[in-house]
Amino acid sequence: MNTAPFIAVEGPIGAGKTTLACMLSERLSLSLVKEIVEENPFLGKFYEDKDEWSFQLEMFFLCNRYKQLEDTEKKYLHKNAPVISDYHIYKNVIFAERTLEGKKLEKYRKIYQLLTEDLPKPNIIIYIRASLPTLLKRIKKRGRPFEQQMDELYLEQLIKDYETAIKQIKKDDPSLPIIEINGDQEDFVLSEAVFNRIADQVKEYIG
Ligand SMILES: Nc1ncnc2c1ncn2[C@@H]1O[C@H](COP(=O)(O)OP(=O)(O)OP(=O)(O)O)[C@@H](O)[C@H]1O
Numbered sequence: 001m002n003t004a005p006f007i008a009v010e011g012p013i014g015a016g017k018t019t020l021a022c023m024l025s026e027r028l029s030l031s032l033v034k035e036i037v038e039e040n041p042f043l044g045k046f047y048e049d050k051d052e053w054s055f056q057l058e059m060f061f062l063c064n065r066y067k068q069l070e071d072t073e074k075k076y077l078h079k080n081a082p083v084i085s086d087y088h089i090y091k092n093v094i095f096a097e098r099t100l101e102g103k104k105l106e107k108y109r110k111i112y113q114l115l116t117e118d119l120p121k122p123n124i125i126i127y128i129r130a131s132l133p134t135l136l137k138r139i140k141k142r143g144r145p146f147e148q149q150m151d152e153l154y155l156e157q158l159i160k161d162y163e164t165a166i167k168q169i170k171k172d173d174p175s176l177p178i179i180e181i182n183g184d185q186e187d188f189v190l191s192e193a194v195f196n197r198i199a200d201q202v203k204e205y206i207g
């Protein structure tokens, strides 16, 4: 079990996780762990044909995050250095439960359990909640080509899946600090005051 602050920023696609994680990493001198996106060989294919590519994609994300978190433990947490990551490992389950079914989902659950049981788990979560119009606006603004035909139903389901997952995480561990941000209204990019408030809240937890 790690005792160093390990913060995970979570929320649905385009909520602003990477943006906020980078800003907080700089402000609070935290080591930053960022999800691999551009080098992912299956993401574009997945958005073209989800049924065909979902298992490959979910496994790629899982193995990648496994390696990143293994390294994070060795390089930082083990040495008591605080870390902020733009994802929580549980994100794998949120997506896989939505994109996989039948035998593939069963296999995935087993592999997830095996790979993640001894990985470090975040001890602070920042959850950015945002509505469909806000997410679509941000995905468009970011302009990744393979995300521009984003299925709105998929995104809407993920918004709900995230809500369910956060409720479950709270139930499983009521003492886990979760900082919740209303991404539609609390704009930490445009408003210095909003960002300062979030940074102060995080600072209180990490001491
Ligand atoms: N509060 C905000 N106000 C305005 N624009 C924002 C805000 N937060 C993020 N953005 C912009 O929205 C886009 C998506 O942000 P970002 O990449 O941080 O999201 P993400 O949650 O990490 O996405 P993903 O789930 O795809 O990893 C970027 O272009 C970013 O500059």
Ligand SMILES: Nc1nc(=O)c2ncn([C@H]3C[C@H](O)[C@@H](CO)O3)c2[nH]1
Binding pocket: 013, 035, 037, 043, 057, 058, 061, 091, 092, 095, 096, 099, 147
């Ligand atoms: N299917 C699936 N499973 C995941 O674990 C996962 N994690 C991120 N993503 C997608 C969302 C953004 O398009 C892009 C960047 O976050 O990658 C995922 N998609």
